[in-house]
Amino acid sequence: METWFIIIVSLCISSLLKSILNILFYNYKSSINNSLKKKLPPGPSRILLICNLLWQIRHGKPITDLGSILRRLKLRYGPLITLKSGRIPLIFVSGHSLSLDALVKKGSLFCDRPPPPINERTIFNTTGRIITSAPYGPTWRSLRRNLTVEILHPTRVRTYSDARSRVVTLLIRRLLNREKEVLKVIDHFNYAMYSLSSLMCFGHDLNDNQIEKVEAVQRRSFSGFSPFSPLVFWPRLGKILFRGRWKALMQLRKDQEDVFVPLIKTNRERINVNNNDEIKVVSYVETLLNLQIREGNNISKLDEGEIVNLCSEFLNAGTDTSSTALQWIMANLVKYPHIQTKLYEEIFQILGQTPPLTSSSTLLETVNENELQKMTYLKAIILEGLRRHPPSHFLLPHKVTRDVELEGYVIPKNARVLFMVNEIGWDPEVWEDPMEFKPERFLGIKDFDVTGKREIKMMPFGAGRRMCPAYEMALFQLEYFVANLIWYFEWRAIEGDSIDLSEKLDFTTVMKNPLLARISLRRTST
Numbered sequence: 001m002e003t004w005f006i007i008i009v010s011l012c013i014s015s016l017l018k019s020i021l022n023i024l025f026y027n028y029k030s031s032i033n034n035s036l037k038k039k040l041p042p043g044p045s046r047i048l049l050i051c052n053l054l055w056q057i058r059h060g061k062p063i064t065d066l067g068s069i070l071r072r073l074k075l076r077y078g079p080l081i082t083l084k085s086g087r088i089p090l091i092f093v094s095g096h097s098l099s100l101d102a103l104v105k106k107g108s109l110f111c112d113r114p115p116p117p118i119n120e121r122t123i124f125n126t127t128g129r130i131i132t133s134a135p136y137g138p139t140w141r142s143l144r145r146n147l148t149v150e151i152l153h154p155t156r157v158r159t160y161s162d163a164r165s166r167v168v169t170l171l172i173r174r175l176l177n178r179e180k181e182v183l184k185v186i187d188h189f190n191y192a193m194y195s196l197s198s199l200m201c202f203g204h205d206l207n208d209n210q211i212e213k214v215e216a217v218q219r220r221s222f223s224g225f226s227p228f229s230p231l232v233f234w235p236r237l238g239k240i241l242f243r244g245r246w247k248a249l250m251q252l253r254k255d256q257e258d259v260f261v262p263l264i265k266t267n268r269e270r271i272n273v274n275n276n277d278e279i280k281v282v283s284y285v286e287t288l289l290n291l292q293i294r295e296g297n298n299i300s301k302l303d304e305g306e307i308v309n310l311c312s313e314f315l316n317a318g319t320d321t322s323s324t325a326l327q328w329i330m331a332n333l334v335k336y337p338h339i340q341t342k343l344y345e346e347i348f349q350i351l352g353q354t355p356p357l358t359s360s361s362t363l364l365e366t367v368n369e370n371e372l373q374k375m376t377y378l379k380a381i382i383l384e385g386l387r388r389h390p391p392s393h394f395l396l397p398h399k400v401t402r403d404v405e406l407e408g409y410v411i412p413k414n415a416r417v418l419f420m421v422n423e424i425g426w427d428p429e430v431w432e433d434p435m436e437f438k439p440e441r442f443l444g445i446k447d448f449d450v451t452g453k454r455e456i457k458m459m460p461f462g463a464g465r466r467m468c469p470a471y472e473m474a475l476f477q478l479e480y481f482v483a484n485l486i487w488y489f490e491w492r493a494i495e496g497d498s499i500d501l502s503e504k505l506d507f508t509t510v511m512k513n514p515l516l517a518r519i520s521l522r523r524t525s526t
């Protein structure tokens, strides 16, 4: 009821605003020359778009399932589609060579981001300097470089091996106690990924209680920022009309600060006590406390509110994406037991034993990270999982910095460009039986290039300058988790249940019916 009310009110206000903007920006609009407007990529009229939305509702599909509308439009208009919902055109791209052209060859023109509908600046009165939404420029460069060099560089990633081993031990111990139960695995995967991101973000000395608090507050603040909330589009109006929600949002931010700020202080004290050179395992917060951002002649440090925002971004960007990918991969291993057996045989052959279980030791023996390099079938499974079930079906929105030509059309300055990740990975012209889960397809390819520098066949992490900076670490973490989960346990579907691979759009594209499974400890060799 409330959702419908919001949608209807939103539509009314948006058409009112649109009319006002049309009048106000008439001059701006006419300054986009007519020939250029004519060359916009093709797309449906507003009426056709509304018909598509109605079709969607009539067929019981959620109105937010943009993917299926676009799939129908693609059949009619091709891989480059314009949706004119307001003053600024939205361009959807679903072709390989088009994506390569835009993201890599003309990468410098497609690498800006539109301002988020609502950002920290509007709500919390801070500067809103975070990587994902920073415009292409010096601030983005400093923040991204800090994350890439100080945290995600392979030498740094190696230093987090104790954290990974601690988290996998924690996960396996949780599962060991539930051998007789039907497991809803996603809850455990989410907790594991939050634990790992929290340890990297705030430091290795975080205890389990602190990790739980980080997860709880982060989950709440995440769902508090619903993209359909009226507060997102009209913060000022929403503040008056939806006072209850506004207060709840403010409370969420306060709760987040109550958890994060003491952890930031502990990091500050640690830096002051230790000589920097002596710190072996660096936390993300430590790097942020040390960071100096150069903007022109100005050099500034991050304030506490900005560090809270960046920690929140770090946790959001890395946890749901990774646990979603892990769930999809495990679902396929449960659905196709022959693939699971083949993977276990590879792991067993390389490690030469079943996992030794000594319940007294605090740390369980986990797969030696160096051995992962040899597990080619494991790597193929991870890549196939990301191709078939990319956690994000769209890249984050890109904004073009000036009029640019793409496939004979003009993408005007400031247009928002959305790249359709799933359509690219599912293209039958590139992949045989694209909707099948067949890890073998990657076995013949030596060092598959997931960055798409020369050719884009799939892009679960994007491509070009805004590509996910953590792609190598994310792949490595997935390998490590899957290897351990399969080394320790045999995974089975629950009796009479077939694994349903239907999708649902959440923050990521998740399993509509979350994976339920039974596990048993592997006690004997194959």
Ligand code: HEM
Pocket: 131, 132, 133, 144, 314, 317, 318, 319, 321, 322, 325, 391, 392, 394, 395, 396, 397, 460, 461, 462, 463, 465, 466, 467, 468, 469, 470, 471, 474, 475
């Ligand atoms: C399986 C795991 C992951 C997947 C599938 C994934 C996917 C993506 C995608 C599709 C983008 C958007 C790229 C674009 O708009 O062009 C992105 C951006 C980003 N990701 Fe990831 N990601 C994963 C894990 C992580 C982790 C672990 C972190 C942090 C530690 C992270 C940090 C970021 C950041 C900061 C950006 C913004 C980059 C920018 O705007 O310059 N991601 N990721």
